[in-house]
Amino acid sequence: MLFNSLTFIVFFIIVLGLHYTVRSWRVQKSILLAASYIFYSAWNPPFVILLWVSTLVDWYVAKALGVEESQAKRKLLLSISLLTNLGLLGFFKYGEFLLENFVEVIQLAGIPFEAASPNIILPVGISFYTFQTLSYTLDVYFKKAKPCHSFLDFALYVTFFPQLVAGPIVRAIDFLPQCLKPRRATRDQFGWGLYFVTLGLFQKVVLADGLLSSPADTIFSHSDSSIYFFDAWLGLLAFSAQIFCDFAGYSTCAIGVALCLGFILPDNFRSPYAAVGFSDFWRRWHISLSSWLRDYLYIPLGGNQHGTLRTLLNLMFTMFLGGLWHGASWTFVAWGLLHGSYLVVEHLLRQNFPDIEWVKTMMGRFVLGLFTFILxxxxxxxxxxxxxxxxxxxxxxxxxxxxxxxxxxxxxxxLQVVVVLAGLLSSHWYLHEKRLEHAVQDMPGWWIVVVWTAMLCTLILMQGGGNAFIYFQF
Amino acid sequence: MPSSTSSFKTYELKRIVPNHHWVLLAMVTVALTVALTLGWELYCRHLGYAPSLNDTEDLWSSRRTLIDEDPNRTVVIGASRVLFDFNLDVYEKAMGERPLQLATVGTNPGAYLQDLADHTEFSGTVIVGVVPSLFFAPGGPPAKSPENHLKRYRGWSPTQRMGHFLGMILERRLSFINQEDLTLKQLLLKLKLPERKKFKAHPDLPPYFYQVDEERQGSMTDMAENDIVLQKRIQQIWLPLFRPPPSPEGKTREQVDADRDKVVNGILEKTKSRVDKIRSRGGKVIFLRLPSTSELRDIENKYTPRADYWDRILQITAASGIHFEDYTELSGFDCPEWSHLSKQDAAEFTRRLMPLFQDLRKAGEM
Structure with missing residues (x-):
């Protein structure tokens, strides 16, 4: 079910109605869980089985890890979770990619071999909920969290519909405590949640789909001849803005929907196009994924604790997997490795030139920020x-x-690209050091109404065709 | 990827609510939005727009699924002419069954014919509307549109079905819900900003001038039937669309002709194989050429002459065909914008077509 669909509006109204009329917290959670399964199965009902498998395996593995002291057995338990989750992810997401590459290698070796196309359908959001459930088991394994005592709470953690298919990837230590006491949004939280939903839909429907997708698609689908450099740059920048508005739009909707239900989800974006440098960029872009990769991959690999060379290799390997997480294609790997290289160069520059003064000036930061955005x-x-x-x-x-x-x-x-991009970059710079909440707090009430009405009216005028979010494919 | 290993969690899980009376703000916002939307609705009605369904891929999918329920049904495929000019009520009255309308505007129906040929149970009659320049289009939007429709149908999820159902409820009541003409994108396009000298603009597509009902019976809007200025505008839009594109640089006339012949022969071969496949299961295929008039007809005669296109389709497939110029009762209709019949004429045209269909039925051709 897409947030930008009439189906979701009806679904959400029903869920809100049930959530706020039922008194029992346990029943409320059960309703949310059932709603989450309906939300997910509205795409392709059989794939809900994968969610159940992931939920059951990690529930029992974590439970056993909670009492098991033998290191060997703990490792075995962890392997069961890793094999199941990564196995499902590997089969559904990387099966065809692996087969294609296997066939190419075999053919390069001079052996004539053709494989039948397996036509595997990618279950929506599998990369997101796999990482979410894995984080729980890994936290229990590393004794950073205790196993959950309520299966209902755990199932809701894995399946909670606002963030199920495209994040933010929530940690169990953040979500499960919220399941302990009844969650009801205050009136102001509810209103603010609705504002978030409107903002997210505006980013997705009006900006990403309505104003940016066409120029980006035109440039990226042109392969007959070279493109005039001005058009090429505008098309590329249109995609930069589109991917942000699309993905941040989803996260903003997810946060708003959860807030209306009384739950708090973490920020996933924090003005990333005003980042100064690439480690700053990854602190601001898809925060829940980058912090996941850092905590469960980069740090276990040794992080920056084993010398420069090892740090750089760890960075490259983490970004290689980060690229592959986004899609089963070598172009995504190239994207990840390019970001890995950016981080490596930045790390070396910081190490070798720690005290350059102009970098700390306003102008220096602006120039570096612009340079970061271009790269x-x-x-x-x-x-x-x-x-x-x-x-x-x-x-x-x-x-x-x-x-x-x-x-x-x-x-x-x-004009569309220039106006949206100028607005986007200005807003990112304006919100560089502050949160949206603080900026809105400083706005007069009438101005909020004008902005909110304008967003709603343009959403209605856009009559969005219910395009899927780009990140659903990941 | 932050390179610091200083903390397990970098983000802080709290959500501040800005200090405003959010319920009041939300209520004022909703009131303003409703008032502005109603104002826009009234203005659209004042301009002559009426509530109508959007001709979406969902609506098409909702009709396509009916073939799976009854694979013996008569199906209409093709482009806008057969969508507008073929009246389902008249056909049902004369032939005793209601066909499914699956034609879509500006399309090459090859992919639809292939879909029916590949359907393991389909054994009904296919009425194929032929607009030669579209039927023989080698690719581009005419080929992409049916692919998109079929893709939507094949992956039509429960949520999309529900969204379609809810969307129709609104579309039947609100005239501003009009994806052809009243979306923000379409409104911005009406600004007609000057282009750069070297920018090669795509030919204009006609403005909003048709509507469909729940069964996808298409028809010209009242606005298009009565507004002569709009009709003239559409006529001038058809002319470049029905002319072949300029020859690619570096290619001689002979090379271009040879390429075109190759494409035409390829499409004819594919059409024959699709028709044969449908027939092998007991199905029938009838080709139908519907009226066009005036300068547009002259252009069609010039660039897609009957002998090279229409006649070859019938010759190669050995299927039945009805060309409007072969029957005096089908000739002489006036197309207001040179390419489609008005609602009234479409019903009359179909009525006159029916005896020919009944003859085909008697001859076992359908």
Whole structure:
């Protein structure tokens, strides 16, 4: 079920109605759990079985880990969870990719071999809920959390519909304590939650789908000839803005929906396009994934505690897997490795030039921020391009300043990209050091009403066609 | 990826609510939004718009699923002419069964014919509306549109079905819900901003001028039937759309002709194999050429002459076909915008078509 659909509006009204009319907290949680299964199975009912498998395996494994002291047995238990979760993820998400690469390697070795296409359908959100359940088992394994005592609470943690399919990836230590006492939003929390939902839908439906997707699609689908550099850059920047508005829009909706139900979800984005440097970018972009990768991959690998070379290798490996998490394609791996390289270079620069003064000035930070944004945008080329030839071709156009190439974008779309991008970057810089909540608190009430009404009216005018969120495919 | 290993968790789980009276703000916002939306609705009605269903991939899917329930049904595929000009009520009255309307605007029906050919149980009659320039379109939007419709149908999820059902409730009541003409995107396009000199604009597509009902019976809107200025505008939009695109640079006329012949022959071969497959299960296929008039007809005669296109379809597939110019009772209709019949004429045209269909039925051709 998509947040930007009429079905969801009806579904949410029913869920809210039930949530706030039922008195028993246990029944409320059961309703939320049932609603979450309906929410998920509305895409493809059989895939709900995968959720059940993941829930059951991690419930029993964590329970056993809670009492087991033998290290060997604890490792065995952890392996069961890892094999099940990563096995399902591997089969559904990477099965075809692995087979394709296997066939290519075999053919390179001169052995004629063709494999039948397995046509595996990717279950929506599998990467998100797999990482979520894994974090629980890993926390229990590393004794950072105790096993949950209520199966209902745990099942709700795995399945909670606002963030089930595209995050934020919530840690058990954040969610499970919220299940202990009845959750009811106050009137102001409820209103603020609705404002968040509107803001998220506005980002997705109006900005990402309505104003940015067309120029980005035009540039990334053009493969016949080179593109005029101005159009190539605008198309690329349109995608930078689109991917943010699409994904941050989902997270914002998820946070708002959860808040209306009285639950608190963590921020997933914090003005990432105002980041100064790449480690700063990853503290602001998809925070729940980057902190997951840091806590469950980078730090267990040794983090930055074993010398420079090991730190750099750890960074590259973590970003390699981070890229692969996004999609079963070498272009995603390239995207991850490019970000890994950015982090490596930044790490070396920080290590070797720790006291450059101009970097700390306002102008220095602005220039570095702009530079970071441009390099992040260039990395999106590999993320969005369907294959490497398209990516190389676009990169060629971006740096071909001879004035040659096709002019692909109409004036209206140029204006759309410029206006949205200017607004987006300004808002990110404005919110660089402060939270949205503080900015809204400083706004007069009438201004909030004007902004809120404008967002709702443009949403109605846009008559969005219910496009899926980009991150659903991951 | 933050490189610091200083803490287990970097984010703080708290959500501040800005200090405002949010319930009051929400109520004022909703009141303003409702008032503005109602104002917009009244303005759209004042402009001549009436509530109508959007011709979406969901609506198409809702009709396509009916073939799975009754694979013996008569199905209409093709482009906008057969969508507008073929009246389902008249057909039902004359032939005793109600066909499914699966034609979509601006499309090459090849993918739909393939879909029916691949359906293991389908054994009904397929009425294929032929607009030669679309039927023989090698790719691009005419080929992509049916692919998108079929993709939607094949993955039509419970949530999309529900969304379609809810959407229709609103579309039947509100005229501003009009994806053809009144979305923010469409409204912005009406600004008609000047383009850069080297920008190659796509040819304009016609403005909103048709509607469909729940069964996808298409028809020209009242606005398009009565507004001569709009009709003239649409006529001028058809002309470049029905002319072949300019030859690619570096290709001679002969090379372009040879490429086109290759495409035409390929499409004819595919059509034959699809028709044969449907027939092998007891199904029938009838091709139908519907009226176009004036300058548009001249362009069609020039670039897609009957002998090279229509006649070859019938010759290669050995299927039955009805060309409006072959029957005096089907000729002489006036298309207000040169390509489609008005509602009244569409019903009359279909009525006159029915004896020919009844003859085909008697001959075992349907």
């Amino acid at each position: 992040v945008s260039l990395a999106w080329v590999f993320f969005r391009a369907v294959d490497f030839p398209t990516a190389w071709s676009l990169l060629g156009s971006l740096f071909n300043f001879t004035g040659e190439g096709a002019q692909l974008l109409p004036t209206l779309e140029i």
